[in-house]
Amino acid sequence: MINFKETNFKDQRVVMRVDFNVPLNAELQVTDDTRIAGAAATISKILNDGGSVVLMSHLGRPKGGSENKFSLKHIITTLQKYFPGVNIHFADDCISDEAFSMSKELKNGEILLLENLRFYPEEEKGNQEFAQKLSKHGSIYINDAFGTAHREHASTATIARFFDSNHKGFGYLMAAEVENASKVLYDSVSPVTAIVGGAKVSDKILLLERLIDSMDNILIGGGMAYTFIAAKGGKIGKSLFEPDYTELALKILKKATEKNTNIYLPEDSVVADQFSADAQYKAVSSNQIPDDWMGLDIGPVATDIYSNVIKSSKTILWNGPMGVFEFKNFSNGTFSIARAVAEATDEGAFSLIGGGDSVSAINKSGLQDRVSYVSTGGGAMLEFLEGKELPGIKAIKE
Ligand code: AMP
Numbered sequence: 048m049i050n051f052k053e054t055n056f057k058d059q060r061v062v063m064r065v066d067f068n069v070p071l072n073a074e075l076q077v078t079d080d081t082r083i084a085g086a087a088a089t090i091s092k093i094l095n096d097g098g099s100v101v102l103m104s105h106l107g108r109p110k111g112g113s114e115n116k117f118s119l120k121h122i123i124t125t126l127q128k129y130f131p132g133v134n135i136h137f138a139d140d141c142i143s144d145e146a147f148s149m150s151k152e153l154k155n156g157e158i159l160l161l162e163n164l165r166f167y168p169e170e171e172k173g174n175q176e177f178a179q180k181l182s183k184h185g186s187i188y189i190n191d192a193f194g195t196a197h198r199e200h201a202s203t204a205t206i207a208r209f210f211d212s213n214h215k216g217f218g219y220l221m222a223a224e225v226e227n228a229s230k231v232l233y234d235s236v237s238p239v240t241a242i243v244g245g246a247k248v249s250d251k252i253l254l255l256e257r258l259i260d261s262m263d264n265i266l267i268g269g270g271m272a273y274t275f276i277a278a279k280g281g282k283i284g285k286s287l288f289e290p291d292y293t294e295l296a297l298k299i300l301k302k303a304t305e306k307n308t309n310i311y312l313p314e315d316s317v318v319a320d321q322f323s324a325d326a327q328y329k330a331v332s333s334n335q336i337p338d339d340w341m342g343l344d345i346g347p348v349a350t351d352i353y354s355n356v357i358k359s360s361k362t363i364l365w366n367g368p369m370g371v372f373e374f375k376n377f378s379n380g381t382f383s384i385a386r387a388v389a390e391a392t393d394e395g396a397f398s399l400i401g402g403g404d405s406v407s408a409i410n411k412s413g414l415q416d417r418v419s420y421v422s423t424g425g426g427a428m429l430e431f432l433e434g435k436e437l438p439g440i441k442a443i444k445e
Pocket of ligand 1: 244245247250268269270271287342366367368369370371372373403404405
């Protein structure tokens with residue numbers, strides 16, 4: 048594969064997969080342009096070298112066939128903000144004859160944005176013919192869509208077969224994601240701590256199993272903690288519980304002991320009498336939750352213990368919130384953890400906020416600039432951290 052940074056793209060037309068799957072409001076305006084910002088440096092490098100770029104992406108989940116609310120034309124104004132003065136053309140079908148003549152006529156320094164790839168069901172099926180057609184839009188294929196790297200789709204994986212290894216590679220964003228996640232998994236400085244939270248233990252089993260091998264400490268929070276606590280015989284009231292996972296939870300705890308990894312469960316919890324923002328709440332011991340109450344946040348004692356472990360760590364990975372941080376009264380655990388991660392980073396630790404709701408939590412806390420790296424890929428980052436080889440990465444390396 049090519050080294051993106053070292054390649055000069057003068058006179059080259061690059062077909063590039065980006066992840067412009069951004070949220071739109073009812074007026075079809077972009078409400079969060081993080082993903083566009085994430086790909087901007089890669090696009091700029093090609094344009095500044097004197098090349099041109101054909102951008103392809105999906106947006107939302109169209110049912111097959113074109114739908115105005117999922118049209119990528121709605122992002123052009125936002126894209127233009129990142130490239131003032133650059134001609135941005137738009138092809139309203141990604142593989143029409145017109146789209147191909149537009150890409151052929153593209154001048155150096157210009158951008159062509161193709162319409163939503165998922166208007167063709169062939170995209171998600173990884174269809175060969177469709178991928179081959181897409182490959183005709185450029186002589187070099189660059190993948191900078193980390194957010195969809197775990198999907199074996201036409202534009203993320205199959206297309207790479209139509210380029211030899213000297214004509215395909217990763218963009219800056221993709222390279223940064225892989226580099227930062229690899230730092231935590233394979234090149235970390237001890238003590239290494241993972242903070243794992245979120246709703247369900249079933250979503251995080253593979254992650255926990257993988258992390259036991261490489262972490263010194265694993266701090267567990269969020270709804271998933273209660274299946275562990277129940278498995279150990281605790282009373283968890285109406286807290287989230289996945290009975291089918293109690294055995295696996297015990298197995299994970301046992302494996303951690305064997306591998307000398309400290310797994311922490313929250314000593315106490317903030318419990319609520321109903322699942323709502325204005326529920327009654329109080330802090331109780333996590334294994335003595337009253338029958339009609341549910342744990343919605345880690346408690347003050349757990350928050351202190353977790354914060355101290357984080358502040359004495361040199362490498363930190365955070366995936367998943369410590370509670371229902373969307374409700375103010377149950378957000379303290381998550382935001383205190385965010386502060387501890389920022390403080391540890393100030394003191395020289397490397398911190399990766401790896402995917403999903405911990406990314407929105409760190410952004411909501413305003414501390415996103417005080418951590419080392421915030422991943423743009425939810426599911427993709429989770430799978431990478433689980434140790435899986437992502438199809439989007441494999442396809443480029445082959
Ligand atoms: P996930 O997508 O699995 O990372 O889970 C994130 C979601 O889990 C957030 O929307 C949280 O509100 C929710 N969550 C975290 N802790 C709890 C809890 N103790 N009970 C119910 N939901 C929770």
